[in-house]
Every structure is written in structure tokens, then in C-alpha cells.
Amino acid sequence: MSVNAPTRSSITITKEDFDQEVTIRGWVQDVRNLGGILFVILRDRYGVLQIAVPKKKVPPELFEALTTIPRESVVCVAGIVKESKQAKMGFEIVPKSMEVLSKAASPLPLGVVDKVGVEVETRFNNRFMDLRKAETRAVFEIKSLVLDLIDESLEKEGFVEVFTPKIVASGAEGGASLFEIKYFDKPAYLAQSPQLYKQILMSTGLDRVYEIGPAFRAEPSDTIRHVSEFISFDGEMAFISSQRDVMDVIERCMIEVIKGVSERGSKQLETIGAQIVVPRSPFPVLTYSDAVDVLISEGRMMKEGDDLGTEDEKALGEVMKSRGSDMYWIIEYSESSKPFYIMEKEGTPFSHSFDLDFAGQEIASGGQREHRYDALTNRMEKKGLDASSFRFYLDAFMYGMPPHGGWGLGVERFVQKMLGLPNIREAILFPRDRNRLAP
């Protein structure tokens, strides 16, 4: 029967199908019994269809089966497409047969179309059900599009996509946020970033690389922008003249991605209710000191040398927005606040580093690296690091390492900010944090 017929998705049905038989499969979103006629709303990936079941015109057992089918069951319906002025789509389907492919239990742990507010925890505990909502799913279609657009942009710039190990022997981003694991009989860690490996590659001739992959951080803080596992978009490029070369690549990439999303993701943006603005190049550049001055003039209690905390970043975002920019650079952080691999700005307390902020939140950081072996080992020593744990990395600096620089950009932070989502977790299918290891 119809189970073997090709499935038509809701969006492919047009006027051409009027009075023809089609077979559709999907979830029973709602059943409305008006006595003489029953309406079943069937949902698939693309939308919903109305199935109209006039009691007198269909076999009694079919009417009964459709009346009692629990919401969210998966069914296959074969029927005739009928033009209908009342139906939203301009047509409805009058069924000839129906097969239940999977009967849903009830009550549902979470309503798919109910308007009542649901606790965030309930949503994430039942993510399979939460993702049946078009607006939740659309975020992941946009995220997938973002990754395609990044590939397109970096390919044009001559970058090679690489994959570096996620089981590593030493961390690059500070010991406090390392997840230790057991690797056969040795301790090992989950990679916090591809930092050491992407830099090693700079000595090989693969002189422009990027990676999009998972990064792990044992973040103790419970915030709307920190998770324990995120997707990091990293890049590294050799033979740069300054960190500006790196910033230019990211700037072009951000503009192309946001423009691409606004053009190719318009349907999903509408479903989410997000309006996005393509940033203009060049993005404003503030030094860390400029940023502190702006914040002090905004009445924030802070002084030179303080970290830019969440609230500071937010306040700065408001100021930059009022100046017409949602994306802006913050450069010239002190060398002491930056990791060992960042190059110091000679004769100053500053570093050749940058952060990229988007609507009041840091989404990327990077800079020019220290490529000179002696200066690098000195910097490691200054930071209290044991060079012998980084031997495999340092070796690559001993036999010809070009000047280079790069960046790491949190994909979910970017998607969160672009779509105006309240929490980074909304941009992750199955988020991981201090309190969540399942689903």
C-alpha cells in the first residue's frame, strides 16, 4: 500500500496535484473533531498539511482511527488533494487510507505547538521533542548554512581544511579548564583548542589552514555564553606582516557569512523571528585602553588593567551599537593577560592580539604568534609553563618557522549573537555544561 509509495513533502504539493492522489508521511500535530468533519494537522520537516476527514465520505474505521490517534504519532496517509479556500495552504487532503508507523505515548513530555511557557530544563531534557518545533530546528539549519559559508569564504582565501587531534597530551589554554581523561595507562586531556597543532602546521608549507571542530573546556561558571563543549572555528596563516592580515581574513569571512545567511536563510530567519544586519567593513578598532575609557565614561566602575567582564562587554556593545557597529575589534591587550603563544609588542606592556566582539560579547580571539624559538621559550617560562611538556610543539619552531598568526571563533557564540538567542545553549543540539551530561 501507500507505505511503499514515494513520500511527498508538504512544500512540494501545488495546484498541479489537485484531484490527484498523494502519499505523505509525518507527525500528527493536532486532531480537531468537529463532529461531521475531522481535521488532522500533519507536520513534516517543511511545514504542516491539513487532512480533512468528512465522516460520511470515508470508511468508518478510518474515521475512528484518525479520531483516536495520539498527537505526535507518525503516520503515512494516502489521499486526494482537494482545493480549499479555507485551508491555509489553499488545499487539503481527503484521506483514502492511513497507516500508523509509530504510535506516540501520551501525555507528551512537552507540547510541540502549545503556547504555554515551558521551563528551559524541561525543553533540554526532552530535546527530541523540543526540536520538533520549527523555530528550534531552524537555528540548526542556519548553523549548518554558517558552516557552509565559512567553507566557501576560506576556500576563496586559499585555506586548507584540517583536522587535529582532540585527545591531547597538553593543554594550550590554561590548566584550570582541562578535562582529564584516561588514555590507556596514561593521563591525557580533551583538546581545549587546536592551538598547538595549527601552529605546528605553519612550519610545514600548509601555510593557511582552518579547522571547524569540537573544543572542550571544563568551565565551572554557569553563564549564558559558556559551555563545556563547543564548536571552534580556528584559522592559522603564515608569512603575515602583522595581525591585521589575520583580522582582514576574519572580517571578510564574517561579512560573507552574515550576508549569505540573510540571502540563503531568509525562510529560517523568518521562522525564528530574527532580523540580521550585514556589518560594514572596516569594523571599528578600539584598543583595550580605548574600551576602558569608553566604559569609565559610561559610568562603569573600573580601571586600566581590569578584565572586561560580561557586563562591561555588554555596555561596550551598547555604545558601539549606538555608533552604528555590532562587530568591532579590541586590540592591544596587555601581554600578561594573553597566552604564551601570543607575541609581545616589543618595548611595551602590550601584545599583538585581538578580540572580535559581536553585539556585546566576545566571539573570537587571536593574534600574531611568537615564532622565534628563544622568545617563545622565554615567554613560556614567564608564564610558569614547563617547556618539556610542549616538546612536540617547540620542535617545530627549531627548524624554520615562518611568522604567523591566527584566530579561534566560537561558532555557537556567533550563531547566538547573530540570531539574538538568549543563551548559547539554544545554538547547541545537546549542550554540555557542569550540570548536563544527557541527553
Ligand code: AMO
Ligand atoms: P579563546 O580561549 O579566547 O582563544 O577561545 C576562542 C573563542 O572560543 C569561544 N569559547 C567558548 N565558547 C563557548 N563556551 C566556552 N566555554 C568557550 N570558550 C571559548 C569564544 C572565544 O572567543 N587558541 C585561542 C584562539 C587563537 O588565538 O587562535 C583560543 O582558544 O567564542
